[in-house]
Amino acid sequence: MADTEKIIEIQVLRYRPEQDKEPVLQSYKVPFTDDMSVLQGLQYIKDYLDETVSFRWSCRMAICGSCGMMIDGKPKLSCKTFLREYYPQGLRVEALAHMPIERDLIVSVEDFVTKLESIKPYIIPKEPRTLEQGEYLQTPQQRDMYEQFSSCINCMLCYAACPQYGLNPKFTGPGVLALLHRYNADSRDGGQAERLGLGYADEGFWGCTAVGYCSEVCPKGVDPANAINQNKMNSAINYFTRFVTPGGADK
Amino acid sequence: MSNRRPYVRSMDGWWKRDPYFIRYMAREVTAVFVAAYAVLLLVGLVRLGQGEAAFNGWLQYLKTPWMLVFHLIVLAVFCYHTWSWFNIMPKTMPIMFVGGKRVQPGAITGTGLAASVIACLAVLFIVRGMS
Amino acid sequence: MKRSNEPIFWSLFGAGGMLAALIGPALVFITGIAVPFGLFFKPDTMSYAHMLAFSQSWAGKIFVLAVIALFLWHAAHRIHILLHDFGVHAVTAVRVLCYGGAFAGTVIAAYTLLMIKA
Numbered sequence: 001m002a003d004t005e006k007i008i009e010i011q012v013l014r015y016r017p018e019q020d021k022e023p024v025l026q027s028y029k030v031p032f033t034d035d036m037s038v039l040q041g042l043q044y045i046k047d048y049l050d051e052t053v054s055f056r057w058s059c060r061m062a063i064c065g066s067c068g069m070m071i072d073g074k075p076k077l078s079c080k081t082f083l084r085e086y087y088p089q090g091l092r093v094e095a096l097a098h099m100p101i102e103r104d105l106i107v108s109v110e111d112f113v114t115k116l117e118s119i120k121p122y123i124i125p126k127e128p129r130t131l132e133q134g135e136y137l138q139t140p141q142q143r144d145m146y147e148q149f150s151s152c153i154n155c156m157l158c159y160a161a162c163p164q165y166g167l168n169p170k171f172t173g174p175g176v177l178a179l180l181h182r183y184n185a186d187s188r189d190g191g192q193a194e195r196l197g198l199g200y201a202d203e204g205f206w207g208c209t210a211v212g213y214c215s216e217v218c219p220k221g222v223d224p225a226n227a228i229n230q231n232k233m234n235s236a237i238n239y240f241t242r243f244v245t246p247g248g249a250d251k
Numbered sequence: 252m253s254n255r256r257p258y259v260r261s262m263d264g265w266w267k268r269d270p271y272f273i274r275y276m277a278r279e280v281t282a283v284f285v286a287a288y289a290v291l292l293l294v295g296l297v298r299l300g301q302g303e304a305a306f307n308g309w310l311q312y313l314k315t316p317w318m319l320v321f322h323l324i325v326l327a328v329f330c331y332h333t334w335s336w337f338n339i340m341p342k343t344m345p346i347m348f349v350g351g352k353r354v355q356p357g358a359i360t361g362t363g364l365a366a367s368v369i370a371c372l373a374v375l376f377i378v379r380g381m382s
Numbered sequence: 383m384k385r386s387n388e389p390i391f392w393s394l395f396g397a398g399g400m401l402a403a404l405i406g407p408a409l410v411f412i413t414g415i416a417v418p419f420g421l422f423f424k425p426d427t428m429s430y431a432h433m434l435a436f437s438q439s440w441a442g443k444i445f446v447l448a449v450i451a452l453f454l455w456h457a458a459h460r461i462h463i464l465l466h467d468f469g470v471h472a473v474t475a476v477r478v479l480c481y482g483g484a485f486a487g488t489v490i491a492a493y494t495l496l497m498i499k500a
Binding site for chain 1 (some may be wrong): 254256257259260262265268269272275279330336339341342343344345346348351356368372
């Protein structure tokens, strides 16, 4: 079935640090078919209309987490958002909210990456095992405790959805705290004490005010709001019992 | 030489950017009405401590039309508080399993709302029975 | 990173929020609408004699204190966050105002209840 060619207006928030004092909207008329994603629309612009437009992308199938942007004000992956949903009124694309714009649709990820490294996003084995001892076993229910939180692709849509991060960039933020919980909730992991010091701080779990929008926008169903808020209870219990629990005060 | 000049956007008026944020702010603003109601009860308690005449003055004040309007608004706000409190509850509870199956968000919210209806009815009938 | 003292305020916030969510609508309906305007309950439900007797019992004292104090701490925490959300970042002043208010209300309520003797 051949699609008749339609034209859609895409407004792109441009920011070229060498010439723009502040970001400005630039409009492009893009011919599209119903199977074209917003990312493909941007690629059309770069290939045929304006080669200076900058944006990040890689896999085109919602697994690399590179192409997140604000589409009509909502944080979305541009590869899994379709132009047809915005026809005929057109759409506006901007760099992810709450992060500094490096150029056009590209944000600075330095802060996110620094925070990600700080929570040691890898399993710190509870007990060292040799190859001969075999793999670390886990029951399906033990896996269920962390599995959804392990689906994170570091796309940062949740950061663009989190006003607390926007208001205070010191807040560790939804994605990284969800990954902190992902490793802490893993029965094979023994690094809880190392990570919880970050979680129990004002910049950790307590920087969250349970807005919940992070979980709405997550393209992978991670539910960072749940990962963070279920730790507030543990954090509070630890706060009040740390002096009567052996080793509790060190955390 | 670097041309980097990262641009930080303003957060002014952020809560107006998305209906989701407006609902969040509505949830938070309920606190102002909770505080107002608590202060009104506190005044009643202080009046009670001051004796019968003072307390009757407070009771009479409750019968003014303005206080009725105030309480109708507060009642609506408290109902919204109850709804929003249990609506966010699935996000604030640890993952739970019943009979090996994960408890779904809707079940948590539903249980909370049902508990609230039962608790409210219990309070109404206990107070009716006491007097 | 420095451990947050937020658990103290969050626990009071949570307790007050839960109490308000469970019985708040019923309380507002009784004290603000039904009793003053003569619906559903006997007109003397909140009479001086009844309320005095209620506040003389320890169960009554604890209930009244729990409602007033926890509602105040719940509200103080949210208003504190609300001001931060609206961009008021005078952190210390806002904290003193919100939590100081809740603390003062708690002290006044507790003192009044203790002074009401059987």
